[in-house]
Amino acid sequence: MKKLFIVIRREYLLRIRRVSFWVPTLLVPLLLAILYALPVIASSHRGEADKVLVVDQTGLFEGRLVSNSTVHFKTMPSLDEAERQYNDEHADAILLIPLRQTTIPHDAFLYYRKNTPSLATQGVVGNQLQTLLRNAILEDVYHLEPSVYHSVESTQITLHTQDSTTGRESFAQVKTVVAIVLGVLMLLALLVFGVQVMRAVQEERANRTVEVLATCVRPLTLLVGKVAAVAFAAITQLLLWTLLTALLIRGIQSFYPQLFADATAQQTVQTIASKGSEATMQYNTTVHLVDETVRGITAIRLPLVAGIFLLYFLLGYLFYGALLAALAARLDSDAETLQWTLLILSPLLMVLILIPVLLNSPTGGFATFITLFPFTAPVAAIVRIPFGLGVSQLLISVVLLMAAFIAAAFLASRSYKKHLLD
Numbered sequence: 001m002k003k004l005f006i007v008i009r010r011e012y013l014l015r016i017r018r019v020s021f022w023v024p025t026l027l028v029p030l031l032l033a034i035l036y037a038l039p040v041i042a043s044s045h046r047g048e049a050d051k052v053l054v055v056d057q058t059g060l061f062e063g064r065l066v067s068n069s070t071v072h073f074k075t076m077p078s079l080d081e082a083e084r085q086y087n088d089e090h091a092d093a094i095l096l097i098p099l100r101q102t103t104i105p106h107d108a109f110l111y112y113r114k115n116t117p118s119l120a121t122q123g124v125v126g127n128q129l130q131t132l133l134r135n136a137i138l139e140d141v142y143h144l145e146p147s148v149y150h151s152v153e154s155t156q157i158t159l160h161t162q163d164s165t166t167g168r169e170s171f172a173q174v175k176t177v178v179a180i181v182l183g184v185l186m187l188l189a190l191l192v193f194g195v196q197v198m199r200a201v202q203e204e205r206a207n208r209t210v211e212v213l214a215t216c217v218r219p220l221t222l223l224v225g226k227v228a229a230v231a232f233a234a235i236t237q238l239l240l241w242t243l244l245t246a247l248l249i250r251g252i253q254s255f256y257p258q259l260f261a262d263a264t265a266q267q268t269v270q271t272i273a274s275k276g277s278e279a280t281m282q283y284n285t286t287v288h289l290v291d292e293t294v295r296g297i298t299a300i301r302l303p304l305v306a307g308i309f310l311l312y313f314l315l316g317y318l319f320y321g322a323l324l325a326a327l328a329a330r331l332d333s334d335a336e337t338l339q340w341t342l343l344i345l346s347p348l349l350m351v352l353i354l355i356p357v358l359l360n361s362p363t364g365g366f367a368t369f370i371t372l373f374p375f376t377a378p379v380a381a382i383v384r385i386p387f388g389l390g391v392s393q394l395l396i397s398v399v400l401l402m403a404a405f406i407a408a409a410f411l412a413s414r415s416y417k418k419h420l421l422d
Contacts, residue, residue, distance in 0.1 A: 029244035030244075050071050054097075055078065093112045189317070197227055198324045308382065315402060362387040
């Protein structure tokens with residue numbers, strides 16, 4: 001046991017002292033913090049609103065287009081006048097709504113000279129024209145108040161799937177997204193850190209360090225120490241990523257407190273339509289979706305999911321790390337290493353492909369089998385966790401995965417001894 005700890009310490013220090021360990025460790029949290037803050041900061045610097053000269057030959061939209069932070073509308077009496085004042089008004093575009101023989105206009109033209117109007121500007125113009133035209137048809141043709149149409153159009157019914165015993169909702173859609181994300185993260189983590197084990201074996205094979213170590217340490221001890229050391233390095237890196245990302249995000253939020261407070265308020269505050277009825281209270285579907293997502297994520301018990309994710313990552317890494325180490329002892333070229341790595345990890349890839357089948361019946365026989373099967377257990381179990389995984393299946397899966405790691409470690413040690421030491 002003492003020799004095992006010596007090997008683990010040596011391999012662990014060897015990895016965390018490398019520049020290749022610290023550069024990603026410092027850059028990844030910075031990148032994550034930037035990805036978090038960039039959309040909010042960029043949205044606060046929108047610049048000046050585009051100025052659009054409006055020429056409405058139909059008279060249906062005159063004085064009804066509403067300016068906002070994106071577009072500023074100014075009505076012009078004619079197209080000729082708009083073209084003459086285009087430069088004097090420092091306009092960005094001319095909106096022409098031509099008069100047709102039909103009562104209802106079917107076309108509108110947004111003319112520009114130098115720079116194409118932004119997609120946001122085009123969206124605001126198109127949406128306002130569509131809304132005003134619809135309201136005009138409702139009022140003039142059908143004599144119907146637009147507010148009545150809005151209440152009917154926005155009415156929706158939400159189906160709540162609840163446990164009859166506990167009363168908890170299932171939030172199936174939210175849990176499906178979380179399950180897919182967790183499955184992909186598990187695969188990427190096993191791939192990245194499994195390849196590190198292969199690289200370590202190949203390096204020792206190239207510089208013949210393993211022959212010196214083998215004079216005082218058994219092959220099994222050497223292999224287990226190497227796999228465990230990379231696991232500790234992986235955990236160290238994951239914890240540093242989490243800590244540094246949280247600190248950077250907190251720092252950015254403290255530097256722009258009002259900006260992020262406004263962004264949070266926009267996501268959580270529900271807007272209720274002016275006519276107070278049960279139907280109009282459901283009008284803001286975007287906020288309803290955000291609220292449903294937050295409630296769904298809260299119902300998942302994230303600390304429990306994080307703990308089980310870490311457990312399966314360690315067991316899956318130890319199992320696949322031992323297999324990849326045995327494989328690296330046999331292979332010579334990087335091309336062969338990549339091909340065999342994909343082949344070894346193919347069961348995990350198959351689970352990702354079969355996620356729709358798995359989520360359609362998360363408690364069925366197929367889901368149970370791939371959860372207990374060691375080659376697919378790390379991804380299958382973590383995909384099923386948000387939907388509930390029985391304690392007995394969890395324990396059996398963990399025991400089988402540990403047994404598979406022990407078997408893979410003995411197999412890898414024999415490969416180690418045969419191909420690296422003989």
